[in-house]
Amino acid sequence: MSRLQVVSGKGGTGKTTVAAALALALATEGKRALLVEVEGRQGIAQLFETEALPYEERKIAVAPGGGEVYALAIDPELALLDYLQMFYKLGGAGRALKKLGAIDFATTVAPGLRDVLLTGKACEAVRRKDKTGRFAYDYVVMDAPPTGRIARFLNVNDEVAGLAKIGPIHNQAQAVMRVLKSKETAVHLVTLLEEMPVQETADGIAELRAAKLPVGRVMVNMVRPALLDEADLELVRSIPRTALAKSLSTAGLGGARRGGGADRLVDPLLEQAGEYAERYALEREQRSVLTGLGLPLHELPLLAEGMDLAGLYELATELRQQGIS
Amino acid sequence: MTSDPAPAHTPAAPRDGAREGTRGHDSARRLGPTRVLDIDPLLDDPKTRIVVCCGSGGVGKTTTAAALGLRAAERGRKVVVLTIDPARRLAQSMGIDSLDNTPRRVKDVDGDGELHAMMLDMKRTFDEVVEAHADRERAAAILSNPFYQSLSAGFAGTQEYMAMEKLGQLRARDEWDLIVVDTPPSRSALDFLDAPKRLGSFLDGRLIRLLTAPAKLGGRAGMKFLNVGMSMMTGTLGKLLGGQLLKDVQTFVAAMDTTFGGFRTRADATYKLLQAPGTAFLVVAAPERDALREAAYFVERLAAEDMPLAGLVLNRVHGSGAGELSAERALAAAENLDDAGIVDQETGKAAFRNSPETQGSSESPADSDTATEAPAPDVGSPAADRASADGAVGQLTAGLLRLHADRMHLLAREQRTRDRFTALHPEVAVVEVAALPGDVHDLAGLRDIGDRMANGGPTGTA
Numbered sequence: 001m002s003r004l005q006v007v008s009g010k011g012g013t014g015k016t017t018v019a020a021a022l023a024l025a026l027a028t029e030g031k032r033a034l035l036v037e038v039e040g041r042q043g044i045a046q047l048f049e050t051e052a053l054p055y056e057e058r059k060i061a062v063a064p065g066g067g068e069v070y071a072l073a074i075d076p077e078l079a080l081l082d083y084l085q086m087f088y089k090l091g092g093a094g095r096a097l098k099k100l101g102a103i104d105f106a107t108t109v110a111p112g113l114r115d116v117l118l119t120g121k122a123c124e125a126v127r128r129k130d131k132t133g134r135f136a137y138d139y140v141v142m143d144a145p146p147t148g149r150i151a152r153f154l155n156v157n158d159e160v161a162g163l164a165k166i167g168p169i170h171n172q173a174q175a176v177m178r179v180l181k182s183k184e185t186a187v188h189l190v191t192l193l194e195e196m197p198v199q200e201t202a203d204g205i206a207e208l209r210a211a212k213l214p215v216g217r218v219m220v221n222m223v224r225p226a227l228l229d230e231a232d233l234e235l236v237r238s239i240p241r242t243a244l245a246k247s248l249s250t251a252g253l254g255g256a257r258r259g260g261g262a263d264r265l266v267d268p269l270l271e272q273a274g275e276y277a278e279r280y281a282l283e284r285e286q287r288s289v290l291t292g293l294g295l296p297l298h299e300l301p302l303l304a305e306g307m308d309l310a311g312l313y314e315l316a317t318e319l320r321q322q323g324i325s
Numbered sequence: 326m327t328s329d330p331a332p333a334h335t336p337a338a339p340r341d342g343a344r345e346g347t348r349g350h351d352s353a354r355r356l357g358p359t360r361v362l363d364i365d366p367l368l369d370d371p372k373t374r375i376v377v378c379c380g381s382g383g384v385g386k387t388t389t390a391a392a393l394g395l396r397a398a399e400r401g402r403k404v405v406v407l408t409i410d411p412a413r414r415l416a417q418s419m420g421i422d423s424l425d426n427t428p429r430r431v432k433d434v435d436g437d438g439e440l441h442a443m444m445l446d447m448k449r450t451f452d453e454v455v456e457a458h459a460d461r462e463r464a465a466a467i468l469s470n471p472f473y474q475s476l477s478a479g480f481a482g483t484q485e486y487m488a489m490e491k492l493g494q495l496r497a498r499d500e501w502d503l504i505v506v507d508t509p510p511s512r513s514a515l516d517f518l519d520a521p522k523r524l525g526s527f528l529d530g531r532l533i534r535l536l537t538a539p540a541k542l543g544g545r546a547g548m549k550f551l552n553v554g555m556s557m558m559t560g561t562l563g564k565l566l567g568g569q570l571l572k573d574v575q576t577f578v579a580a581m582d583t584t585f586g587g588f589r590t591r592a593d594a595t596y597k598l599l600q601a602p603g604t605a606f607l608v609v610a611a612p613e614r615d616a617l618r619e620a621a622y623f624v625e626r627l628a629a630e631d632m633p634l635a636g637l638v639l640n641r642v643h644g645s646g647a648g649e650l651s652a653e654r655a656l657a658a659a660e661n662l663d664d665a666g667i668v669d670q671e672t673g674k675a676a677f678r679n680s681p682e683t684q685g686s687s688e689s690p691a692d693s694d695t696a697t698e699a700p701a702p703d704v705g706s707p708a709a710d711r712a713s714a715d716g717a718v719g720q721l722t723a724g725l726l727r728l729h730a731d732r733m734h735l736l737a738r739e740q741r742t743r744d745r746f747t748a749l750h751p752e753v754a755v756v757e758v759a760a761l762p763g764d765v766h767d768l769a770g771l772r773d774i775g776d777r778m779a780n781g782g783p784t785g786t787a
Binding site: 010012013032068146148194195196225227228231232235236239243244247248250251252253264267268269270271273274276278279281282288304305306307 | 381382383384385410609614616645646647650654657658659661662665715717718719720721722723724725726727728729733734738762763764
């Protein structure tokens with residue numbers, strides 16, 4: 001099991017949710033997981049229903065069996081200051097640099113620099129050990145940028161190479177790449193059973209593979225319950241509407257004669273069944289595309305009540321049952 | 326037309342369902358009437374010259390922009406749609422295999438209007454700006470500068486900056502009656518407004534000026550301290566970034582400055598275009614918490630910036646033709662059927678499937694009295710077969726009822742999310758666009774979405 005788990009996905013597929021559920025799942029049975037946010041939008045805080053996260057690792061949830069989930073929202077500017085402090089012992093000069101806008105400058109001027117700082121921080125957490133020589137975190141889960149940008153984001157070496165050919169940033173990028181391309185890392189992609197996200201997932205996997213980054217699993221999120229099966233759908237096509245009206249009437253929904261309560265339900269119910277059938281066919285098609293990718297596939301249910309903290313634990317349990325940890 | 330809290334043409338379904346659902350929800354509905362966004366007058370008005378579709382990622386922004394463009398064109402206007410990152414299928418739906426940085430005419434558009442479509446190529450757009458403002462030699466120097474290359478290819482904010490730039494260019498050409506703009510995919514809808522300015526002020530910023538002209542500073546009295554700071558800083562940055570980068574930046578900014586004028590000035594100019602009369606913003610969202618929260622931020626921001634908001638397009642809204650049947654009643658009825666179902670259902674289904682008569686009867690459902698007795702085939706089949714077929718029908722009916730309950734729960738949830746938005750922003754006109762079961766593949770699909778937008782209600786349930 002890789003210790004750095006990177007979670008990406010098309011916008012709107014719920015990758016932050018899946019990342020958080022994954023952290024909870026991995027932390028079960030006394031493990032420690034760090035959930036890292038890199039896009040500065042406080043999605044983790046919202047999900048865990050706490051106040052905005054500072055740039056500091058703090059415990060955010062307890063997993064079943066005594067595990068712990070820590071969270072960290074990485075701020076690239078502060079990460080750079082940290083970094084300068086570490087290498088140059090800047091002290092107060094660091095603050096002066098910040099005041100002058102130099103930090104903002106440096107993180108903005110070199111697109112790759114920002115990414116190195118973000119991935120670098122995550123890699124540092126992966127490698128960190130406590131006094132006893134035990135890893136500080138058993139797992140680090142990163143809520144990463146979306147599928148369209150993930151390969152570029154992780155492939156910091158190429159990004160930075162053109163800009164910083166030497167110097168500490170260059171070395172940092174090299175070190176980060178060693179972790180990212182190793183077995184220590186797995187990049188998961190979150191998708192929905194819809195055409196566009198599935199297509200993006202396939203493209204993203206191709207890009208990751210081209211960059212020699214380790215692709216992990218495909219997580220299908222928000223899978224709707226299968227309320228009608230193949231046989232039902234076949235029956236829907238052939239059933240006389242009077243039979244359905246009668247059955248609805250038996251169920252206590254009014255008269256089956258024409259114009260009766262049950263009879264009036266038949267058309268709308270059949271129409272909804274028709275929509276369901278259409279979606280069912282589409283989903284089956286997308287599922288087969290995903291299966292063809294040759295990666296472990298996980299499905300997470302759509303939560304009827306919308307996403308909340310309880311739902312997050314539910315998804316974590318689901319992931320554990322599917323053998324993710 | 327605006328007296329009803331839901332769009333006037335929405336079937337009673339969602340409303341009633343919601344009422345039976347939750348009480349608190351019902352009271353939320355009474356907060357105030359929602360205005361219905363009427364798309365056609367907006368598209369038809371010759372004074373409308375720019376429509377900007379904004380919203381967070383994954384809400385169908387690009388599709389909405391394309392559907393609006395098609396509808397306006399088919400209502401007689403000469404339209405160009407500027408998309409940022411269309412899915413392949415969407416480009417194909419407009420009959421264009423690969424959209425590029427030049428507007429291409431879309432074929433098979435009905436009526437007298439014209440539809441053109443293009444996709445923003447940010448690097449190409451940036452290159453064109455440079456080429457247009459510098460002589461050949463200087464342009465070549467800028468284009469080959471490594472810092473320029475990374476800036477134009479993937480700088481945070483470049484896409485937004487260049488989308489604005491392209492919009493300004495299209496508007497300046499004055500070839501189109503109407504420009505429909507899709508905005509870059511980003512987590513935050515606000516990025517579209519903020520990123521160009523951020524990039525502009527960064528490139529024009531104090532620091533970059535200081536970096537590029539440290540010599541001037543040294544001469545001025547009182548600036549000595551700063552100068553010391555500067556050299557320390559350039560030293561640190563140089564060490565950090567490897568030195569060469571800083572030189573590249575300096576060369577780049579100097580070259581750009583003499584030819585191009587300020588970035589910030591340029592960003593400001595396009596920003597003003599967005600405030601000009603003739604521009605209309607449409608905020609696009611789906612009835613989900615995050616998307617509507619973003620939409621609310623954006624609405625507030627537009628108001629603060631005096632930018633004209635036409636309304637909210639709420640995509641993927643569900644409806645039901647059987648809204649009077651609540652989720653609870655549907656589930657209870659389904660349980661009644663489960664309790665009654667004592668026969669082997671698999672056999673029942675098989676019996677049903679294999680019957681040629683039932684296959685044939687599916688097209689003539691209403692005319693038969695016999696079907697009220699038993700839906701199962703009678704020909705030579707024992708009573709048991711009929712009973713098991715009944716069981717299959719019962720199971721199917723229960724399934725349909727659960728499906729309906731699921732739909733009603735979804736409706737209630739969407740309605741709650743929508744109400745939260747409406748309560749905060751009752752002034753915003755809203756149009757609901759019914760959810761489609763699949764993706765859009767052709768002009769007919771886009772036309773359908775346009776119709777749904779104009780009709781404002783979940784037509785899929787009719």
